[in-house]
Amino acid sequence: MRLVKGLLERCLELIELLAVNAQWRRMSEIADALGLQKGPAHRLLHEMAALGWVEQDADTERYRLTLKLALLGQQYLRGTGLSGLVQPILDKAAGQCHEFVALTVVQGNALHWFTSSQGAPPGLMYQPSLSGRAMLYTTANGKVWLSTMSDEEAIRLALKNGLGRSAREGEAVGPRALRTVDEMLRELAATRARGYGVADEEAARGVRAIAVAVRAFDDQRVVATMSVAGPLLRMDPARDQELSALLQQTASTLGMVWPRNGPPQEVLA
Structure with missing residues (x-):
């Protein structure tokens, strides 16, 4: 076995x-x-x-x-109806904040990028290529998800994800990424206190993001996270209150329409 x-x-x-x-x-x-x-x-x-x-x-x-994996994934997602449910909600949020909005789903001990919407006008636009798992200790999405756990579990997952080691090729690790367990613990406490995660040039140079957790309406389990990200020039901390309020409102809407049988937990990586 x-x-x-x-x-x-x-x-x-x-x-x-x-x-x-x-x-x-x-x-x-x-x-x-x-x-x-x-x-x-x-x-x-x-x-x-x-x-x-x-x-x-x-x-x-x-x-x-x-293409076998992609075709199976498309077939599965059509069956859940998840894409059709969440995309209009993300599009509305992106149109309101005029920045890049992204959604991850929780799958086991990881976050997986699911879908996004671009609300920024042409020009100075942040448009990352999101695929696979989200970095937990460098992204706002990862930080807010970790903050919903105990410190012990959060640190275990952050270390497994790469906290404290040199970044590997292709990993989203920016110049201001956290490096130590003590830094991570302080960040977890700050995230819980403010109610949203922040990544300031930690996943990518010149980019700032904030994120909130999405909880299912029926049992309040964390099923996803969503973020707003953009260039530092526009993502001034002075906007945090406005953007976090928008994210919380949108997350509440997502929680109410989220399928009850848990298909988001099963989306293909």
């Missing part, structure tokens, strides 16, 4: 890795990212290809996901 669980975890780790940026990757790069020797990595890729989840380019011998 232990061997089966290990294999399943490796398969899921491979899918999550290849889902980032949807790019072709060398087998050696995949092996390094998964902490595997080349032999086991090759066997894993071979099996996943045989099952139709992975494909290999005949010329470059690099690997990427097939």
Whole structure:
């Protein structure tokens, strides 16, 4: 049973890795990212290809996901109706604040970027490419989610997510990111006190964001987080009260329409 669980975890780790940026990757790069020797990595890729989840380019011998995951995800989301429910609500919020609004969903011990809406006019516009998991200790979304937990659980997840180590390629870690457990504990206390998370050049240079938790109306469990982000030039702290009020109002609306049976907990990474 232990061997089966290990294999399943490796398969899921491979899918999550290849889902980032949807790019072709060398087998050696995949092996390094998964902490595997080349032999086991090759066997894993071979099996996943045989099952139709992975494909290999005949010329470059690099690997990427097939469309199987994307098609299953689309089919699943159509069934939940979640996209149709939340997108108009996010679009309205983005139109009111004239900034970039993003939504994550809670899945297990992680936050996954789900959808977004751009409300900023052309010109000085913040438009990130959001995919996969949100960084927990550098993003406003991650901080506000961690603040809903005990300090012990929040620190455990932050350390697992990378707090205290050097940033890896592709991770959203800005010049002012938190580095230590003590800094994280102080930030958790401040987030709880103000009621929203703040990331000031912590996920990206020149960008500031604030975020709130989204709670399901029926049982008040945290199902998602949503944020407003934009260039420092426009995201002055003086706007925090205005923006946090908008986010809280929008989060309340999302909580009331959120499907009761929990499909957001099951969205594909």
